[in-house]
Amino acid sequence: MNHFKYILSWVLWPGLFGLCMVIAGYGFAHDAPVLYFNIAYVFLILSLFFLEKWMPYERAWLKPDGQNMASILHTISSKGSVQLLFLFSGVIGLADYITPMAQEGYSVWPRDWPLWAQVILGVTAAEFGLYWAHRLAHEIPWMWRFHAVHHSVTKLWFLNTGRFHFVDSLISIVLGLAILLAMGAPMEVVKWMSAITAFIGMLTHCNVEMRFGPLNYIFNTPGLHRWHHSRLLYEGNRNYGENLMIWDQIFGTFYNHSYRPSADIGMGDYMPTKFTYQILWPFLTNKMKQRLQPDFEPVPFGREGDADHPVPEFAKRKSLFTLIASLFSVRKFRARV
Numbered sequence: 001m002n003h004f005k006y007i008l009s010w011v012l013w014p015g016l017f018g019l020c021m022v023i024a025g026y027g028f029a030h031d032a033p034v035l036y037f038n039i040a041y042v043f044l045i046l047s048l049f050f051l052e053k054w055m056p057y058e059r060a061w062l063k064p065d066g067q068n069m070a071s072i073l074h075t076i077s078s079k080g081s082v083q084l085l086f087l088f089s090g091v092i093g094l095a096d097y098i099t100p101m102a103q104e105g106y107s108v109w110p111r112d113w114p115l116w117a118q119v120i121l122g123v124t125a126a127e128f129g130l131y132w133a134h135r136l137a138h139e140i141p142w143m144w145r146f147h148a149v150h151h152s153v154t155k156l157w158f159l160n161t162g163r164f165h166f167v168d169s170l171i172s173i174v175l176g177l178a179i180l181l182a183m184g185a186p187m188e189v190v191k192w193m194s195a196i197t198a199f200i201g202m203l204t205h206c207n208v209e210m211r212f213g214p215l216n217y218i219f220n221t222p223g224l225h226r227w228h229h230s231r232l233l234y235e236g237n238r239n240y241g242e243n244l245m246i247w248d249q250i251f252g253t254f255y256n257h258s259y260r261p262s263a264d265i266g267m268g269d270y271m272p273t274k275f276t277y278q279i280l281w282p283f284l285t286n287k288m289k290q291r292l293q294p295d296f297e298p299v300p301f302g303r304e305g306d307a308d309h310p311v312p313e314f315a316k317r318k319s320l321f322t323l324i325a326s327l328f329s330v331r332k333f334r335a336r337v
Contacts (some may be wrong), residue, residue: 075162107184145282250320
């Protein structure tokens with residue numbers, strides 16, 4: 001990599017994210033949020049499209065995988081389902097609780113804080129729900145059935161961003177927004193949280209050579225998300241954060257090592273190649289799957305640490321609570337000595 005590309009690799013992630021935020025912020029301030037959000041989103045898509053060809057992280061991922069149309073259709077179905085959810089919330093009156101910041105609110109939300117502080121609080125609070133929705137999708141078999149659609153890809157690039165089964169997307173959105181709704185977050189915070197999630201989600205899946213440094217400990221970066229798509233459970237069952245890594249840090253699922261993640265990503269479970277089959281797959285029994293796809297063979301649900309999925313000592317989960325307890329234990333031992 002030449003010197004210019006090396007420097008660029010350090011500024012691309014914060015630069016693209018910051019520019020998209022500025023464009024979206026201009027739209028929010030001038031009462032045109034949808035128009036300017038879409039301008040920012042299209043700009044990000046085009047930028048990543050050309051950057052992936054010019055300075056890819058993995059050249060092997062530039063090869064076609066035959067899943068472009070399926071990924072696009074999953075994006076349409078998952079985003080469409082979320083839009084229907086918002087329409088339904090308006091019909092039953094839930095949307096009435098999300099009011100502009102200038103109006104009187106309810107619950108515990110600090111509407112007198114500066115907007116930037118409310119946005120940080122909102123993203124962090126919603127992230128708790130998004131984190132657990134994602135983590136449970138890896139740990140509960142029936143939820144994994146839906147989430148497996150996303151992990152069935154064998155390469156990462158910007159088109160994978162919206163490749164989620166619509167049920168998987170609905171669960172995540174409900175858990176994330178439910179926290180903001182319960183806390184009484186205003187409309188402006190919900191809009192900013194949605195924009196931030198969209199921009200970071202697109203960046204997270206890109207196949208562009210980028211460097212992140214300390215940003216890895218704050219945001220969900222492409223570097224962290226590549227570990228999450230590993231076939232090894234002690235790497236793949238890590239980095240569940242959607243936007244921020246705070247809850248991974250607290251609950252011990254943060255993972256970032258010095259060695260390069262494998263380019264051989266995916267999962268051991270079977271996933272058909274057709275979009276319609278992928279939509280139906282989580283709802284079918286094994287017998288029904290075998291009738292539909294004769295080459296299908298069921299795979300037992302793998303759990304980290306079992307006989308088939310041992311965890312090296314360096315990769316074992318260490319939550320913030322565990323580290324604090326260890327620190328106190330060391331201090332008590334020294335005091336006795």
